[in-house]
Amino acid sequence: MSNILSFTDEQAMILDSAREFCREKSPVSAVRELLSSETAFSRQTWDEMVALGWPSLAIPEAYGGAGLGFGSIVPIAESMGRALLSTPLFSTTLAAQAILRAGQNAHKEYWLPQLAAGTAATVALLDGGDWGATSTSCAAARDGDSITLSGEKWFVADAGVAAAFVVWCELDGGSALVLVESDMLAADAIQPHAMLDETKRAAKLNLEGVTVPAANLLDAANADGVLRDLQLLGALLVAAEATGSTGACLDTVVDYLKTRKQFGKLIGSYQALKHPTVDILCDLDAARSLIYHAATLLDAAEAGAELDQDTEIACRMAKAQAVEALTFAGDRAVQFHGGMGFTYECDAQLYIRRAQYSQQQFGDAWHHRKRLAGLLLDSAA
Amino acid sequence: MNSAVDAPSQSELDDFRAQVSAWLKDNKPADPGFLLPQTFMEVGSDQQLDFLREWQHKLWSAGYLGMAWPKEYGGQGVPAIYQVIADAEMRRVGVPIAFNVIGLGWAGPLILHRGSDEEKQKYLKNILSAEDIWCQGFSEPDHGSDLGNVQTRAVRDGDDYVINGTKIWTTMGNYAKYMILLARTNPEAERKYDGLSFFLSPMQVDGVDPRPIQKLTGEYGFTETFFTDARIPASCLMGEEGEGWKIAMQTLQYERGAEAGAAGGLMQVRVVIDDVIECLKGVTRDGKPLLEDPVIRDELVKLMIEEKAHSLSGRRAGIPALTSDYPFSLNLSGKLRSSEYARRMRKFAVAAQGGHGGLYVGDDDALDAGFWQRAYLNNFSTTIGGGTSQIQANIVGEHVLGLPK
Numbered sequence: 015m016s017n018i019l020s021f022t023d024e025q026a027m028i029l030d031s032a033r034e035f036c037r038e039k040s041p042v043s044a045v046r047e048l049l050s051s052e053t054a055f056s057r058q059t060w061d062e063m064v065a066l067g068w069p070s071l072a073i074p075e076a077y078g079g080a081g082l083g084f085g086s087i088v089p090i091a092e093s094m095g096r097a098l099l100s101t102p103l104f105s106t107t108l109a110a111q112a113i114l115r116a117g118q119n120a121h122k123e124y125w126l127p128q129l130a131a132g133t134a135a136t137v138a139l140l141d142g143g144d145w146g147a148t149s150t151s152c153a154a155a156r157d158g159d160s161i162t163l164s165g166e167k168w169f170v171a172d173a174g175v176a177a178a179f180v181v182w183c184e185l186d187g188g189s190a191l192v193l194v195e196s197d198m199l200a201a202d203a204i205q206p207h208a209m210l211d212e213t214k215r216a217a218k219l220n221l222e223g224v225t226v227p228a229a230n231l232l233d234a235a236n237a238d239g240v241l242r243d244l245q246l247l248g249a250l251l252v253a254a255e256a257t258g259s260t261g262a263c264l265d266t267v268v269d270y271l272k273t274r275k276q277f278g279k280l281i282g283s284y285q286a287l288k289h290p291t292v293d294i295l296c297d298l299d300a301a302r303s304l305i306y307h308a309a310t311l312l313d314a315a316e317a318g319a320e321l322d323q324d325t326e327i328a329c330r331m332a333k334a335q336a337v338e339a340l341t342f343a344g345d346r347a348v349q350f351h352g353g354m355g356f357t358y359e360c361d362a363q364l365y366i367r368r369a370q371y372s373q374q375q376f377g378d379a380w381h382h383r384k385r386l387a388g389l390l391l392d393s394a395a
Numbered sequence: 396m397n398s399a400v401d402a403p404s405q406s407e408l409d410d411f412r413a414q415v416s417a418w419l420k421d422n423k424p425a426d427p428g429f430l431l432p433q434t435f436m437e438v439g440s441d442q443q444l445d446f447l448r449e450w451q452h453k454l455w456s457a458g459y460l461g462m463a464w465p466k467e468y469g470g471q472g473v474p475a476i477y478q479v480i481a482d483a484e485m486r487r488v489g490v491p492i493a494f495n496v497i498g499l500g501w502a503g504p505l506i507l508h509r510g511s512d513e514e515k516q517k518y519l520k521n522i523l524s525a526e527d528i529w530c531q532g533f534s535e536p537d538h539g540s541d542l543g544n545v546q547t548r549a550v551r552d553g554d555d556y557v558i559n560g561t562k563i564w565t566t567m568g569n570y571a572k573y574m575i576l577l578a579r580t581n582p583e584a585e586r587k588y589d590g591l592s593f594f595l596s597p598m599q600v601d602g603v604d605p606r607p608i609q610k611l612t613g614e615y616g617f618t619e620t621f622f623t624d625a626r627i628p629a630s631c632l633m634g635e636e637g638e639g640w641k642i643a644m645q646t647l648q649y650e651r652g653a654e655a656g657a658a659g660g661l662m663q664v665r666v667v668i669d670d671v672i673e674c675l676k677g678v679t680r681d682g683k684p685l686l687e688d689p690v691i692r693d694e695l696v697k698l699m700i701e702e703k704a705h706s707l708s709g710r711r712a713g714i715p716a717l718t719s720d721y722p723f724s725l726n727l728s729g730k731l732r733s734s735e736y737a738r739r740m741r742k743f744a745v746a747a748q749g750g751h752g753g754l755y756v757g758d759d760d761a762l763d764a765g766f767w768q769r770a771y772l773n774n775f776s777t778t779i780g781g782g783t784s785q786i787q788a789n790i791v792g793e794h795v796l797g798l799p800k
Contacts, residue, residue, distance in 0.1 A: 288788065292795075
């Protein structure tokens with residue numbers, strides 16, 4: 015098993031500027047203002063991210079991108095998580111990876127420069143809530159030069175602003191990925207979920223009767239492999255974001271423990287609160303090491319190449335660790351704030367809601383540990 | 396340490412690695428037929444002592460111990476990187492520990508840095524060759540981790556100091572020839588730390604009585620060491636009276652390995668989660684292999700993630716851009732994380748064995764000869780000794796996170 019972890023000066027610069035940007039654009043007051051908004055992000059902030067080139071980072075230069083490794087997005091995702099800053103960056107990045115990995119040249123040439131330039135897109139993978147499903151009930155049928163879809167997708171992130179959807183469906187008895195453009199959808203096709211994490215937006219996507227040109231079928235000889243890789247990359251993005259959120263949550267807890275007095279003492283002096291807070295720090299440290307390990311491996315890989323086993327292990331470990339860390343941190347943050355923690359006004363609610371949503375996205379900790387067991391224990395037998 | 400020597404080239408280092416690796420493979424001792432100590436705190440019998448003494452002597456004779464120490468004191472006088480490579484190969488090949496740890500990692504480097512030439516001549520070579528075993532006398536029965544409160548008295552009387560008091564958890568106290576001793580020379584000092592002095596103290600004198608402590612494993616390895624009007628030469632004082640605290644803190648710096656000044660050699664046998672998996676391969680549960688049980692698999696993978704994260708964190712600690720939030724976090728939490736992980740891993744390794752988990756060393760049916768049972772119990776020395784995990788958590792909370800005392 016690989017144990018490498020490196021961080022280039024270029025990545026250090028990305029991390030530095032990303033943290034600064036997110037801190038400036040997304041103070042908690044701004045996060046709260048967006049909670050009840052339609053899209054949960056500021057168009058202006060997104061435009062500035064695009065100007066900084068963030069959606070283009072992992073897109074090859076041949077398609078209008080910066081041509082960096084996928085790992086270069088990890089410091090950005092961590093920084094966004096730290097500031098609870100949501101934008102369609104992750105959705106768009108994953109859609110670009112889907113097209114890069116499964117698309118024909120024409121798809122790449124048409125879509126990737128647009129996505130690099132800030133057109134939002136997303137992936138629609140899930141039926142219901144089971145990230146471990148190996149088949150989809152969303153069916154595609156050929157009809158001359160077009161393809162007709164049926165079924166629905168859940169948890170389609172940023173569906174309301176996406177110009178294109180990469181949809182997992184079943185075609186001719188196997189997995190296929192189809193590009194659905196937003197103008198091909200029925201007017202009421204997008205039904206927003208009521209989100210536990212109010213800093214995020216996701217929706218049900220009704221695909222019943224949607225017809226797309228056959229040319230929108232991505233050419234994945236190995237659609238299942240691409241799907242697995244998309245899930246792993248999505249898991250890593252969520253892991254990096256959750257790691258950032260854990261850091262912010264820890265800071266929130268520490269601030270309170272240093273200022274709140276009870277029974278004549280600062281509550282941070284009580285070991286019943288101090289020691290679990292140290293546990294949060296240690297969990298966070300483990301998560302941070304794992305996400306940057308995965309980033310290191312991804313940066314060493316060729317753009318769009320199928321992820322190798324070490325990278326799969328790294329992404330799954332990062333996801334399992336990071337969401338467990340955030341769930342623990344958010345849970346303790348509410349508890350340690352006492353009565354204040356029970357209020358909407360207390361920021362602890364933002365973290366525990368984020369935690370439980372992050373836990374689910376691209377598979378929860380049990381999901382990934384179950385697959386790690388197969389990778390780590392069965393090969394050794 | 397020896398900067399006069401030119402930095403070695405990569406090919407020289409590669410050659411050296413190959414050479415030391417070959418030597419270790421050829422000279423790795425055969426299984427002696429009894430369980431060897433995993434750490435220097437587990438040397439409980441003459442049989443184990445003799446074995447480890449012979450091994451350390453052999454390692455030193457071959458030139459693979461104290462490599463960065465000067466030649467005139469038994470070393471090789473080469474850059475520390477050679478010892479770092481030799482240590483890495485020892486770990487990889489899986490040879491026994493270099494057991495004279497207090498000498499190699501604490502007293503030796505201290506004497507090398509602060510000692511007189513006479514002290515260097517007298518002590519250093521015999522530390523490396525394992526002729527003289529050293530022990531450490533910091534902790535006392537009533538004070539645990541709080542070294543500032545040391546009460547053992549050292550009173551100057553002519554050319555001697557007279558020592559009275561009790562030290563505890565003296566590793567190999569019954570085998571040691573010398574102790575690095577922290578004692579109070581001035582009980583009147585304004586700050587309690589300023590009343591302490593540091594001695595290179597002989598153990599085999601009248602009035603020093605190391606009594607072995609039977610550990611929870613039933614074995615020995617530590618003593619409680621009683622000083623009753625024990626007279627030691629005044630020349631045993633290191634530095635000046637009142638410098639004891641400063642010097643004691645300095646000794647702790649060398650522990651981090653050859654690059655920090657230690658002589659090198661393995662301080663403990665590395666045990667990893669793969670060893671647990673190997674042990675559990677033959678175990679069944681519900682009539683099926685244990686390693687197919689989903690609950691057990693989930694627990695194992697949690698441990699594997701934690702072990703991998705610790706290893707990666709060691710690398711991340713060297714990347715300033717990735718340690719900016721809490722710069723001292725990884726260093727200050729290292730002991731807490733690694734000792735607690737080791738404890739939970741060993742606890743799992745015993746608990747998951749089914750009925751076999753109830754057997755102990757000496758039972759022919761015990762898995763891995765009872766290694767895990769003994770290792771689990773012995774591992775409490777790492778979560779208790781050197782500041783308990785609870786004290787460590789206070790230190791991390793207060794010094795890393797800035798939480799109030």
